[in-house]
Amino acid sequence: MLVDGIVFADDVLMAQIREDKCLDQVANVACLPGIVGPSIGMPDIHWGYGFPIGGVAAFDLDEGVISPGGVGYDINCGVRLLSTNLSIDDVRDRVPDLVRGLFRNIPSGVGEGRKDLKLDHEGAVRMAERGARWAIEKGFGSSEDIGLIEEGGCLEGGDFDLVSDRAYERCRSQVGTIGSGNHFVEVGYVDQVLEPHLASRLGLLPGGLTVIIHTGSRGFGHQICEDYLRALQRAATKYRIHLPDRQLCCAPFRSEEGRSYLAAMKCGANFAFANRQVITHFVRETFEHVLGLSPRDHGVSVVYDVCHNIAKVETHIVDGQPRKVCIHRKGATRAFPAGHPEVPEAYRDVGQPVLVPGDMGRYSYVLVGSPNSPDFAFASCCHGAGRRLGRKAATKATRDRNILQELKDRGITIAAASRATVDEEFPEAYKDVAEVVEVVRKAGLAIPVARLRPVGGIKG
Amino acid sequence: MFEFLDHTADIAVRIRAASGAEFFEEAARAFLALLLDLDSSSAEPRRELPLHLEAEDAESLLVDFLNELIFLFDTQRMVVSEIVVEDARLESPASLRATLRGETFDASRHTARTAVKAATFHGLEVRRTSEGVEAVVVFDL
Numbered sequence: 001m002l003v004d005g006i007v008f009a010d011d012v013l014m015a016q017i018r019e020d021k022c023l024d025q026v027a028n029v030a031c032l033p034g035i036v037g038p039s040i041g042m043p044d045i046h047w048g049y050g051f052p053i054g055g056v057a058a059f060d061l062d063e064g065v066i067s068p069g070g071v072g073y074d075i076n077c078g079v080r081l082l083s084t085n086l087s088i089d090d091v092r093d094r095v096p097d098l099v100r101g102l103f104r105n106i107p108s109g110v111g112e113g114r115k116d117l118k119l120d121h122e123g124a125v126r127m128a129e130r131g132a133r134w135a136i137e138k139g140f141g142s143s144e145d146i147g148l149i150e151e152g153g154c155l156e157g158g159d160f161d162l163v164s165d166r167a168y169e170r171c172r173s174q175v176g177t178i179g180s181g182n183h184f185v186e187v188g189y190v191d192q193v194l195e196p197h198l199a200s201r202l203g204l205l206p207g208g209l210t211v212i213i214h215t216g217s218r219g220f221g222h223q224i225c226e227d228y229l230r231a232l233q234r235a236a237t238k239y240r241i242h243l244p245d246r247q248l249c250c251a252p253f254r255s256e257e258g259r260s261y262l263a264a265m266k267c268g269a270n271f272a273f274a275n276r277q278v279i280t281h282f283v284r285e286t287f288e289h290v291l292g293l294s295p296r297d298h299g300v301s302v303v304y305d306v307c308h309n310i311a312k313v314e315t316h317i318v319d320g321q322p323r324k325v326c327i328h329r330k331g332a333t334r335a336f337p338a339g340h341p342e343v344p345e346a347y348r349d350v351g352q353p354v355l356v357p358g359d360m361g362r363y364s365y366v367l368v369g370s371p372n373s374p375d376f377a378f379a380s381c382c383h384g385a386g387r388r389l390g391r392k393a394a395t396k397a398t399r400d401r402n403i404l405q406e407l408k409d410r411g412i413t414i415a416a417a418s419r420a421t422v423d424e425e426f427p428e429a430y431k432d433v434a435e436v437v438e439v440v441r442k443a444g445l446a447i448p449v450a451r452l453r454p455v456g457g458i459k460g
Numbered sequence: 461m462f463e464f465l466d467h468t469a470d471i472a473v474r475i476r477a478a479s480g481a482e483f484f485e486e487a488a489r490a491f492l493a494l495l496l497d498l499d500s501s502s503a504e505p506r507r508e509l510p511l512h513l514e515a516e517d518a519e520s521l522l523v524d525f526l527n528e529l530i531f532l533f534d535t536q537r538m539v540v541s542e543i544v545v546e547d548a549r550l551e552s553p554a555s556l557r558a559t560l561r562g563e564t565f566d567a568s569r570h571t572a573r574t575a576v577k578a579a580t581f582h583g584l585e586v587r588r589t590s591e592g593v594e595a596v597v598v599f600d601l
Contacts, residue, residue, distance in 0.1 A: 073578045073580075180574045225578070233581075247582050391471050421573075460575060
């Protein structure tokens with residue numbers, strides 16, 4: 001190990017964390033060349049491929065590396081939160097209709113995208129290089145949305161020429177789809193306001209209806225990751241980088257291979273921004289059709305959109321000095337404090353919103369970046385609850401249960417493409433996100449602002 | 461034969477086979493069991509496609525093979541129900557020549573279990589054993 005590994009956790013979470021091999025993975029990341037600061041694990045850390053999920057690592061631009069394993073297959077998997085003008089009390093009876101409408105309107109599971117959204121080559125290039133801006137140019141949303149997305153919904157410097165034909169084939173019919181696994185669109189409401197002033201600045205009022213979108217770059221991002229894992233395995237041999245695990249493959253940040261991966265990864269990230277933007281439009285359409293409300297009346301607005309699988313060049317304080325680093329966040333979000341120039345203007349004095357979904361049955365949290373976050377955390381925060389049970393164990397635990405009915409009895413309507421997914425994603429498969437957020441609060445990584453409770457959702 | 465093993469976020473499958481050819485047949489069966497609910501649906505060999513893969517080693521070949529099945533489903537909606545292996549070489553450089561048989565996914569007859577993002581290199585090792593070949597491959601879901 002070239003540097004320390006630091007994991008944020010309390011005794012309860014640490015006992016769970018020790019059950020899989022994610023701590024070995026924190027140690028493996030600490031062995032990669034040019035790592036700056038510690039190899040970090042967030043409190044929702046669990047076993048990933050190469051890098052752990054819930055891992056953060058920064059690398060020097062001259063001596064360090066960039067790794068597709070530090071980003072993950074689902075490039076720019078992320079979360080978008082929408083607020084509305086509606087209160088849960090106004091629409092509680094209509095939630096089942098709303099969920100059915102969302103399920104009809106937003107392709108999920110293994111389904112293809114809507115026929116009117118099939119991309120030709122030129123469209124794919126524009127989408128991959130412009131991200132959410134492409135979606136808005138196509139009429140999916142308004143320009144006001146752009147300022148409320150991390151990086152303005154577009155990572156500059158994406159180069160479609162560095163993306164394979166196979167990746168292009170996989171992106172053509174997948175814009176505007178949520179996919180399966182842990183991805184979802186969830187309807188909920190603000191059930192607890194923890195910081196009233198901050199919450200109201202984010203447009204989150206008690207009882208206010210909200211929508212969370214969790215998805216990423218679909219097959220397009222997966223193919224980019226797959227292609228570059230292979231290319232960077234060769235690069236690691238070429239540059240004589242010792243790899244404790246093949247999934248940790250990497251190339252020097254400034255090498256041709258490293259630069260190519262970054263430019264291709266940006267295309268994947270932009271697809272994900274476009275995807276969440278198009279889905280936002282589908283959500284607005286659904287509110288209009290199902291509830292018969294005008295856009296002014298439902299007021300579905302973007303609160304924020306965060307990436308949680310990404311590599312970026314950012315400036316951070318290292319050894320008391322500002323320094324540019326290539327930071328990898330895999331299953332971790334950025335969390336800039338108030339005053340940081342990269343926080344959108346609307347929230348500059350509040351801090352960057354951090355979106356931490358929990359499980360289908362309990363709650364999710366909205367936080368903002370904290371000025372008290374230690375420098376060595378590189379302004380990062382957790383991204384979710386983290387799984388407690390593997391998928392096989394979850395399937396076994398739910399064999400004699402009807403999870404959809406149990407959730408319905410708790411006032412949560414779920415529509416899903418696959419019963420298997422619902423069972424694998426049942427609430428107890430996850431840690432209690434409140435415990436994860438409590439560690440975040442105590443460590444000063446971010447400030448909890450509001451808690452959201454689900455009333456319905458669609459799953460893949 | 462194959463069996464699913466647990467992995468915190470995703471799923472792993474152990475594949476055991478007497479020969480290289482059987483190894484890829486089992487890998488295809490495991491992938492099908494991941495993709496479809498086989499209690500309520502089955503895939504028929506209605507169309508076929510030739511496949512020829514070359515890779516630097518057996519691990520890369522297995523990952524390429526499984527990712528090809530994911531790619532075919534993602535782009536052509538093809539569900540591969542069986543493969544006929546003409547030649548499988550696990551020694552480096554590794555190669556596979558086979559015919560894939562299957563049909564187009566039809567939601568009225570097929571129940572999908574989950575979309576699969578990728579087969580990974582995570583801890584992957586294709587081992588020769590006294591009974592043949594064995595590997596544990598982790599899928600990102």
